[in-house]
Amino acid sequence: MMKKKNLLISKCLLGENVRFDGGHCKLDLSLVENLQKHFHLKALCPEVMSGMSIPRDPIEIRDGRIIDKSNTDLTSLFEPVKAIIKDMVESENITIALLKEDSPSCGVHSIYDGSFSGxxxxxxxxxxxxxxxxxxxxxxxxxxxxxxxxNPIG
Ligand code: SF4
Known part of the structure; x- marks a missing residue:
């Protein structure tokens, strides 16, 4: 039988209203259906897992730290999230992830620069x-x- 891989995916990409502004960034339906065909989707939102509310103040990365607009350092909130993710990766044999570009938590190639100026x-x-x-x-x-x-179905 063909075996699908597990894919960790940012919840907001699946249309869940977990973003800081209470919204989402849902992918086109055809893309979601294609992903479901190829993978077992394991959705997560690291910021909600860290205990942050919806909606919440925007955060950005400056000098490797997660900060809010008033320069409060929130980086330590992500330590327990990392522990949960490590367990997930190990117990569910996760080797691939699809995360939301530009986010201070999930950004893949691009993030905001920490000046809150867009x-x-x-x-x-x-x-x-x-x-x-x-x-x-x-x-x-x-x-x-x-x-x-x-990552073809194996
Ligand atoms: S932390 Fe990641 S999953 Fe959560 S809203 Fe931001 S980009 Fe989406």
Whole structure:
């Protein structure tokens, strides 16, 4: 029997209203259906897992730390999230993830620069960095085709 891989995916990409502004960034339905055909989807939102509310104040990364607009350092909130994710990766044999570009948690190639001025720079979200340190290959929502091509059903 063909075996699908587990795919960790940002909840907001599936249409769940977990973003800081209470909204989502749902992928086109055809993309979601294609992903469901190829993978077992394991959805997560690291910011909600950290205890942050919906909606919540925006956060960004500056000097590797997660901060809010008043420069409060919230990085430590993500330590328990990392522990949960490590358990998930190990127990569910997760080797791939599809995360939301530009987010301070989930960004894959690009994040905001920490000045809260809407300026994007090259970079990765805190959880993306962590997943990569565990050996997970992380794709953004702009790389769905590559993700599917590189990970055929086994
Ligand atoms: S933390 Fe990730 S999953 Fe949660 S809303 Fe932000 S981008 Fe989406």
């Amino acid at each position: 300026t994007k720079i090259s970079g990765e979200g805190l959880i993306t960095i962590y997943l990569r340190s565990l050996g997970v290959k992380v794709y953004s929502e702009y790389e769905v085709k590559n993700l599917i091509d590189h």
